[in-house]
Amino acid sequence: MTYSGVLLPSTRRALLHRIAVAQTEGRAPSLVAAVQRDGGIAWSGARSCVDGHDPDGDTQFRIGSITKTFTAVLVMRLRDEGLLDLDDPLEKHLPGTGVGQVTVFQLLGHSGGLGAETPAPWWERTPGDVRPELADVLGERPLIHPSGHGHHYSNPGYTLLGSLVEKVRGDSWTEVLRRELLEPLGMNRTTPQAHAPHAGGWAVHPWADVMLPEPAEDLGLMAPAGQLWSTTTDLLRFAGFLAQGDERVLRGSSVAEMRVPAAPPETGDWSGTYGLGLQAVRRGTRTLIGHSGSLPGFLATLLFSVEDDVAAVVLSNATSGPLTGTVAADLLEIVADAEPRIPAPWRPLPEVDQELLALTGPWYWGTQVHGVKLLADGDLEFQPLRGAGRAARFRARSDGTWTGLNGYYAGETLRIVRAADGTVDHLELASFVFTREPYDRSAATPGGVDEGGWRGLAT
Structure with a gap:
């Protein structure tokens, strides 16, 4: 017996209550969330005070740094095809960056020592053509830590990975992404630019209940670090892929490799680590995998638990306010705790070796x-x-x-x-x-076994 994808009324009410509290306390113009279980959407809900209606699973929001996970998948595809090795220095495939000694693995796991941000001005609110070359993204001092010595989150690092994909494939990052990932997985509502219906980005005043529209810039070279728009439906489909793999895109062993911590966490941040394009968060005895994202006007989080076979997505159109990461983890745990996964029935082996x-x-x-x-x-x-x-x-x-x-x-x-x-x-x-026995005399035990064998105290 297996359970259906339909959740109990008490579970659905708990989920709705959680996002209602998040939207009210976070003063979010709108917030949409959805939970997936057993490979299907088990629940979705939304709260809104703008546009005259609640967003749904087809409404696009900007997902910010969740984009990095998509870029990481494209890089892992190159590795699986033998076109590069994760330990290759960047210079081998993308010469002339000035940080060519940093490896592909280090860039994927944010252990290359690169700075967290680009030089001024604030790249998330600036048209991408302001930084037309990689040198404009990396600045005069691109390395601020020794490479490979620890985790330091880097947006420019994923710009380099996007350029690496373009160099090896001989095509634009957006085209490679569409052809090799989005189309095979059926993610038709995940796009570099917004397509209706989509939410508008807002900043909510910290000391008054008033709002300000945020610009939605094309990020140019920085696109592989945070450009994409998506929906709860598409992101849950992506979560299913990241949990199991899909031979059309990336095999299961490779997505499992992405989930493994790649470097020690930053000092004082022992509740979470980072793999290859994926964040890992500890919540009690659970390890939740996924990524968060933010751009002016938007907050987003995707989390999933492989063991529970549950995933949650939370999207909001606010620059700050709702804690989408906490809410997504809470939604996942509400379902996993209230309606735990029922294991498959035990069956004997079909034949005996x-x-x-x-x-x-x-x-x-x-x-x-x-x-x-x-x-x-x-x-x-x-x-x-x-x-x-x-x-x-x-x-x-x-x-x-x-x-x-x-x-x-x-x-x-x-x-x-x-x-x-x-x-x-x-x-x-x-x-x-x-050996079959403790210090088995008949087996090839290193050092041999004492001739007198086992003995008691009086021997």
């Missing part, structure tokens, strides 16, 4: 016991059976070895070592040997 079955059960590193379990998808689960320790999942390789997928043993090789008669003698993992 006797050799793999023989590997299951207890294995000992010295006197520490670990268990090996055969999973339904053919992977092996390896974990300590007492207390905390180094657990990992392993996947088979064609040469008979196994590769660690997570934790301490991620990327490490597990080998099954057999005796002369073909029976399994021991397991090798990194430099460790695991």
